[in-house]
Amino acid sequence: MTIGEALKWGIKKLTGSGVDPVRGRSPQGDRSTAFGGAASNGVDSPALDAEVILAHVLGVPRAELYIHPLTTLLPAEAATYKILIKRRFKREPVAYITGHKEFYGMDFIVDKSTLIPRPETEMLVEEALKAVKARNTKTLCVVDVGTGSGCIIVSLTKILNQISRHKTLHFFATEISPQALKIAKLNAKRHSLADKIVFRKGYLLKPILSNLEKTVPQSRLLITANLPYLPTAEWRRAMEDVHYEPRQALDGGKDGLEYYRHLFEQLKSWRGIKKFANVAVLAEIDPHQVNEFTTLIKSFFSRASLSIKKDLASLDRVAIAVL
Numbered sequence: 482m483t484i485g486e487a488l489k490w491g492i493k494k495l496t497g498s499g500v501d502p503v504r505g506r507s508p509q510g511d512r513s514t515a516f517g518g519a520a521s522n523g524v525d526s527p528a529l530d531a532e533v534i535l536a537h538v539l540g541v542p543r544a545e546l547y548i549h550p551l552t553t554l555l556p557a558e559a560a561t562y563k564i565l566i567k568r569r570f571k572r573e574p575v576a577y578i579t580g581h582k583e584f585y586g587m588d589f590i591v592d593k594s595t596l597i598p599r600p601e602t603e604m605l606v607e608e609a610l611k612a613v614k615a616r617n618t619k620t621l622c623v624v625d626v627g628t629g630s631g632c633i634i635v636s637l638t639k640i641l642n643q644i645s646r647h648k649t650l651h652f653f654a655t656e657i658s659p660q661a662l663k664i665a666k667l668n669a670k671r672h673s674l675a676d677k678i679v680f681r682k683g684y685l686l687k688p689i690l691s692n693l694e695k696t697v698p699q700s701r702l703l704i705t706a707n708l709p710y711l712p713t714a715e716w717r718r719a720m721e722d723v724h725y726e727p728r729q730a731l732d733g734g735k736d737g738l739e740y741y742r743h744l745f746e747q748l749k750s751w752r753g754i755k756k757f758a759n760v761a762v763l764a765e766i767d768p769h770q771v772n773e774f775t776t777l778i779k780s781f782f783s784r785a786s787l788s789i790k791k792d793l794a795s796l797d798r799v800a801i802a803v804l
């Protein structure tokens with residue numbers, strides 16, 4: 482079987498299977514396109530998926546497939562390719578098949594314990610960087626709660642270490658899933674940041690509160706959070722691909738805001754919060770949750786200033802609350 486033949490076979494196999502595009506589909510994103518009943522006639526990308534899988538098997542960049550279409554696959558390569566195409570046919574996300582996902586221009590290891598990083602989450606990183614640049618504090622603590630693959634904290638640590646050399650920076654990440662935390666640590670190591678980020682297993686902010694209390698008074702605290710925000714009923718209705726991802730990463734309880742509610746509860750009852758000059762929470766939300774999220778935050782912090790940023794699809798995506 483040549484590369485060209487393999488691609489044709491893979492595309493044919495995946496065509497009509499209702500697979501999702503490798504990019505752009507956002508199970509935590511726009512609910513109108515990402516969920517409700519799109520499973521059988523979703524936007525397919527069999528060609529892209531077959532290419533990505535074949536390039537992964539051969540260990541070459543995707544573009545190279547078209548430079549050498551007549552090269553014959555080794556029997557072991559052909560066999561592996563067929564197995565992986567069959568996994569995709571059963572709706573397993575491509576990122577779990579290849580074990581990788583690009584986020585903010587960096588490569589991240591993913592497995593079934595981690596959410597697959599979404600393109601819209603890159604906005605959270607963008608906004609966090611803008612928030613840091615806008616305020617000139619010498620000491621900054623960044624905490625990523627529910628770090629998953631570590632995509633947010635690793636990207637922020639990498640960039641802030643490059644652009645804010647004069648600042649004292651502390652980076653923390655928490656995660657409830659031990660296996661996901663392992664992957665996040667691996668990703669930090671891969672990007673040579675293992676010694677720069679403190680990873681802790683536990684419930685939201687709890688495992689790092691004592692670390693935060695030890696930092697310099699009047700520091701600035703920036704919390705990034707992409708917590709599970711799908712209402713349970715919606716998670717149940719989600720497409721098959723989404724159910725490959727951990728429920729713990731997606732199901733946000735009855736109204737989808739259970740974890741954000743607990744996060745604000747923790748912050749409100751934490752006495753250490755007073756030592757910080759400024760506390761900002763940047764949260765990724767579902768575009769349909771803006772009103773409920775606003776009410777929620779005001780119920781804990783009545784004087785918080787809140788702004789909502791839109792993503793590239795013009796959907797409300799990141800809430801920035803300065804407490």
Ligand SMILES: C[S@@+](CC[C@H](N)C(=O)[O-])C[C@H]1O[C@@H](n2cnc3c(N)ncnc32)[C@H](O)[C@@H]1O
Nearest residue numbers: 596598627628629656657684685707708709730
């Ligand atoms: C939506 S995923 C986001 C993962 C990653 N931050 C990203 O943006 O790709 C939410 C993450 O929060 C974790 N999580 C859920 N409940 C948690 C809790 N109570 N405390 C800490 N982490 C939690 C999940 O295991 C999951 O990794």
